[in-house]
Amino acid sequence: MEYKDYYTALGVEKTATADEIKSAYRKLARKYHPDLNKDKDAESRFKEIGEANDVLSDPEKRAAYDQLGQNYREGQDFNPPPNWDQGFEFRGRPSGAGAQPEDFSEFFEDLFGKAQRQQSGAQYGGQSFGSQDFGGQGFGGQQQGEFNAKGQDHHARILIDLDDSFNGSKRQITLKVPEFGPDGHLQLKHRTLDVTIPKGIREGQQIRLKKQGAPGYGKGEPGDLFLEVNFKPHKLYHADGSDLYLDLPVTPWEAALGGKVKVPTPGGVVDLNIPANSKQGRKLRLKGRGLPSKKPGDLFVVLQIALPPADNDKARQLYETMAKELDFNPRSHMASGL
Amino acid sequence: MNDDILDDHETLTLEDVCQNCNLDQDVVLTYVQEGLIDVSGHNAGTMRFSHSHIVRIQKANRLERDLRLNPAGSVLVLELIAQIDDLKNQLKYFKRHN
Known part of the structure; x- marks a missing residue:
């Protein structure tokens, strides 16, 4: 069995006060709570700090741990001396914060587990017994009635x-x-x-x-x-509820003049009518082409106008003609004199 | 293997939810009052819950227990998390386009 350094787990000094331990634990618990932190390591970190807090926030356990651990470092091979816990009295597990004790390490279980189990008995929420040895020997006079409960989700x-x-x-x-x-x-x-x-x-x-x-x-x-x-990110679509969104590149003339274009959908290619004078970002709805369900979602096609590059004489000439012939100033609304 | 999708059909009674989550009626009713979930039915007898409600209730309850929050606090946390997720998704979307 390896020694676990609970002080390092909480990032506190061996001389830390109860308040320092409490505040270190609370900060880390908020940071690593698996419902809040989606990193894959969050859950194991959360369990670790819960276990560390369980020991260090309890004066009796902390004293026992300190006495045992004086000469050990994290990860070192560790064997508790026989009867080491003589003279320590363990109360039941305090209700409230902490990781689920059935997840605690063997190190913890060996030092504190059995003593606790005697106390917490068969009440659900005490949760201090490992399922595999519940009802086994070691309960002595404290043996309780049979206990059945659904396992954790x-x-x-x-x-x-x-x-x-x-x-x-x-x-x-x-x-x-x-x-x-x-x-x-x-x-x-x-x-x-x-x-x-x-x-x-x-x-x-x-x-x-x-x-x-x-x-x-x-x-x-x-x-x-x-x-x-x-x-997973999809190369064409992204989902919002049952609806799907697709960015569809179109040419300026398709957007301006309107017309039919072919559009991919998860169910296959379909024809889409682009209305004349469509603007950049216009959303067109293909009803029922989203994710299937009783009321199927829609597929929203968002027009992305792609400009042809003016990289040859022909293209440059066409742009120049437009510049000359069209009376179009997209900045006229910004200030007078533009 | 036996699996089913947890849809939003509201078929569970208050009692079912209490049993499923190991919580007292009062606690579940507090979540309803705080607006954590929108249930159909107006009183404890006629209320109907869905499976996604159960998941939300369990999340809120874990946060309360682990971070010493009260029900209003855990509901607020879950709402803020949902907002953050939403913003992250939008950000991801906009980043792809710029």
Whole structure:
């Protein structure tokens, strides 16, 4: 088992006061909360600082940890001496802040886990037992009645192709699951799942994989795994809800004179009528050509007028003719005398 | 594997939500009052919730517990996060075009 340096995890000195520890923890908790910080390391960092805070904010545990850890550094091989915890009294886990204790490292569990479990017993929300050894030996006179509860739900974000949503598909998705390994270090485990992408799913919607979350306690069912869907950037379209947007380059004469052009859509090429005198950025709607659903989304085509370069005599001549013949000043509204 | 899309159909009762999230009715009703979610139905008996509501409630509740917020605070945080995400998306869009 490796030694974990809780002071380094919170970025405080060994001499830090309770207030300093509290404020360091609160700052880091806001920064790394997995609901706020979408970095992939946020969750494991959040767990680490939660564990560090749990120990350092409790005077009894902190004293025990300090006594044990005087000569150790982060990552060093560590074995607690037998009966080291004699003379320390552990209360139940304080309610409130902190990471979920079942995620705590082996280092933590070995030092503080068992003593705590005796105290917190079978109340849900005490959460201080590992599911695998709940109900096992070690409870002594404190043995409680059987306890069943649904396991925790897990959450993850996945990136899919827009086409997967448009057509519906089956995809293999690999999730990285941060776990404390046997050496007490956080490591990323890979877990591959076959997921059916429902046709028409929108960004931000969730796919629920039943019973793929954390195992239940006792006879409780496992929790669910929720996958929040995001789209990979697409070379043509971007999505807003069920609607899709496409930037369509057009020539100045197509925009000015109007006419039919061919337009790609996820369902295939279609004809689009450009009205005469269309301006740059004009939005044209192809009804029902967005993501499918009961009420299918629309495809909005945004006109992007592309200028032909004046890089040959012919082109230059045509521009010069326009300059001479057309009475057009796009800056006339900006100030008089322009 | 058994999976389903969490659509916005509002079919769950207040009791279902409480059970699913492990929360008391009062807590869930506070979220409704704070406007975290728009539910159909006007009183506790007729209210109907969707699965995406549950996800939002759980998020708000985690933030409260972990960062010691009150319900108004966690709802505000979630709204601001949604705004930031929205702006980031717009920014991404505009960056591609300039």
